[in-house]
Amino acid sequence: MFEFKYLFRPINIVTINIYKNYAKLGYCSLNKNYLYNFNIYENYRGNGYSTILLNHTKDLNFKNYTNLQLHVEKSNQIALNLYLKNGFKKKTTLNDIVLLEHSIIT
Numbered sequence: 001m002f003e004f005k006y007l008f009r010p011i012n013i014v015t016i017n018i019y020k021n022y023a024k025l026g027y028c029s030l031n032k033n034y035l036y037n038f039n040i041y042e043n044y045r046g047n048g049y050s051t052i053l054l055n056h057t058k059d060l061n062f063k064n065y066t067n068l069q070l071h072v073e074k075s076n077q078i079a080l081n082l083y084l085k086n087g088f089k090k091k092t093t094l095n096d097i098v099l100l101e102h103s104i105i106t
């Protein structure tokens with residue numbers, strides 16, 4: 001039901017786009033094991049699509065990294081909860097930014 005398209009960019013960056021019925025729902029990018037630009041388009045929010053994109057991205061692990069990391073603003077409770085619910089753990093907090101990590105068993 002969901003489709004994923006990968007846009008490979010130089011050098012270690014890949015953008016993962018998520019589609020449903022040919023409509024693009026959102027995207028995120030990976031630079032090695034660092035996840036960023038995680039976004040579900042406003043019209044599609046509140047449907048759990050972020051969890052599907054997040055879990056798909058976690059499973060990709062093109063280069064056998066042992067963990068996946070990301071930063072989120074402390075005030076972004078929706079995103080923070082999403083990551084914590086999906087196995088990410090808080091590593092450090094610097095000012096208003098939280099570093100989260102998810103270990104990957106290869």
Ligand SMILES: CC(C)(COP(=O)(O)OP(=O)(O)OC[C@H]1O[C@@H](n2cnc3c(N)ncnc32)[C@H](O)[C@@H]1OP(=O)(O)O)[C@@H](O)C(=O)NCCC(=O)NCCS
Nearest residue numbers: 038039040044045046047048049050051071072076078079
């Ligand atoms: C964070 C984000 C990716 C979550 O995407 P999503 O697909 O809406 O996530 P979900 O559908 O799982 O919803 C997450 C929670 O937010 C609530 N929510 C989010 N948007 C909502 C909306 N428009 N209407 C109703 N509820 C909404 C959901 O009820 C859910 O709460 P719950 O976990 O208690 O059930 C999305 O809000 C987003 O793209 N935000 C802007 C970019 C951003 O902040 N990215 C993260 C950077 S680290």
